[in-house]
Amino acid sequence: MRFTDANLKIISDSRGNDTLEAELKSGNFSATASVPAGKSRGTHEAFVLEPKKALGKFEEIRGKVLEKEFESQEDFDNFLISLDGTPDKSNLGGNLILALTLAFSRLKAKSENKELFQYIKENSKLKTQNSKLPRPIFNVINGGAHVANPASKLDFQEFQVIPEVEDSGIALSVGKEFYRRLKEFLENKFGKENVVLGDEAGFSAPFKNNEEAIEILAELIVEHRYPLRIGLDAAATQFYKREEHYLIDGKECSTDELKDLYLRLIDAYRILSIEDPFYEEDFDSFAKLTHNLTQNRRETLIITDDLTTTNPERLKTAIAQKSGNAILIKPNQIGTLTETLKVVRMAYENNWQAIISHRSGETMDDFIADLAVGIGAWGIKAGAPAAPERLAKYERMLKILEISN
Numbered sequence: 001m002r003f004t005d006a007n008l009k010i011i012s013d014s015r016g017n018d019t020l021e022a023e024l025k026s027g028n029f030s031a032t033a034s035v036p037a038g039k040s041r042g043t044h045e046a047f048v049l050e051p052k053k054a055l056g057k058f059e060e061i062r063g064k065v066l067e068k069e070f071e072s073q074e075d076f077d078n079f080l081i082s083l084d085g086t087p088d089k090s091n092l093g094g095n096l097i098l099a100l101t102l103a104f105s106r107l108k109a110k111s112e113n114k115e116l117f118q119y120i121k122e123n124s125k126l127k128t129q130n131s132k133l134p135r136p137i138f139n140v141i142n143g144g145a146h147v148a149n150p151a152s153k154l155d156f157q158e159f160q161v162i163p164e165v166e167d168s169g170i171a172l173s174v175g176k177e178f179y180r181r182l183k184e185f186l187e188n189k190f191g192k193e194n195v196v197l198g199d200e201a202g203f204s205a206p207f208k209n210n211e212e213a214i215e216i217l218a219e220l221i222v223e224h225r226y227p228l229r230i231g232l233d234a235a236a237t238q239f240y241k242r243e244e245h246y247l248i249d250g251k252e253c254s255t256d257e258l259k260d261l262y263l264r265l266i267d268a269y270r271i272l273s274i275e276d277p278f279y280e281e282d283f284d285s286f287a288k289l290t291h292n293l294t295q296n297r298r299e300t301l302i303i304t305d306d307l308t309t310t311n312p313e314r315l316k317t318a319i320a321q322k323s324g325n326a327i328l329i330k331p332n333q334i335g336t337l338t339e340t341l342k343v344v345r346m347a348y349e350n351n352w353q354a355i356i357s358h359r360s361g362e363t364m365d366d367f368i369a370d371l372a373v374g375i376g377a378w379g380i381k382a383g384a385p386a387a388p389e390r391l392a393k394y395e396r397m398l399k400i401l402e403i404s405n
Helices: 051-067 073-084 094-111 116-124 168-190 210-223 255-269 283-295 312-321 337-349 367-374 388-404
Strands: 005-012 018-026 029-034 135-142 158-163 228-233 240-242 245-248 251-254 271-275 301-304 326-329 353-357 379-381
Touching (some): 005 051, 018 094, 029 094, 094 367, 116 337, 135 210, 158 168, 158 210, 168 388, 245 255
Parallel strands (some): 135 379, 326 353
Antiparallel strands (some): 005 018
């Protein structure tokens, strides 16, 4: 494939910050892709170049992009990696590279008359872990770095509900209904003026501690018999204070005490998944928690995000030390689709699950829905079932379901 035109522009993400959108053309085909940005970022993520600087970098490489013919996704991605020439993509910026690689995937899919999820599936050559569509993971209460109400005492970053139904349409309906009911409950409890939306459209209110938020979710699920389970994103690096010590619920606790807290919450509330339960360099504590759950035959997923940052070397270490059993996949953490699929392949080959994720600063681009289906992911995180940039991903999942049937 040879491009007849290539462009890059700055657009606004859901937080009103600048981000990038790329457009590639080849003959009668054209495709665009925009990239998100995270507020809570792992240390080992690909470098994010300031968007105005990225425009300048793009102009430097535009001629090279247009003059070369690319045989495949891997060929194009490797070309961009070579142009950048740094281990963390700090020359061109992971955000610039990602916008181009995702636009290429859409363009190639169109040229081959394929849906994007079909193109990804064929190019990934994965032995997928799941034949069903990915579970939607709704972030309905925002804490930690995503808190919008300063009176909130939530240390954990996300309090999620996960439908236990196979039909994606029913799952989305259940999520929307629960979200509305939760809003009504919180406004009655805290007052309308004290319930606001966080970055990912989850609710932020003056919760006094983490367990209060979990209790509210659990009570609503039981009372109204929703087919839902609770998930948590602790994002523990955010409340890690010093070696093996954390500040949670206003008190300092050790790593072992934090582990015991998770185990108690898992048993008390049937927690289905916990993401980033410990500091982003603490492979050992991730391993101890995972071992305890496995030994006691609990089904809870221990998901690595800041620990592994969609990075093959970080995942290799986590697998070797058994520091988890699932990985969060964020393409903008690594920078190209080819590298993203390499990480997923490594996870599957070692019996880990993969969950595809959005970022807190999102756009209307629905690429991650196709990615989640294409790789047969265990689940997809796209925020609460409310804001347009979040709903775009879930609605694309419904469109894929329609196409597939």
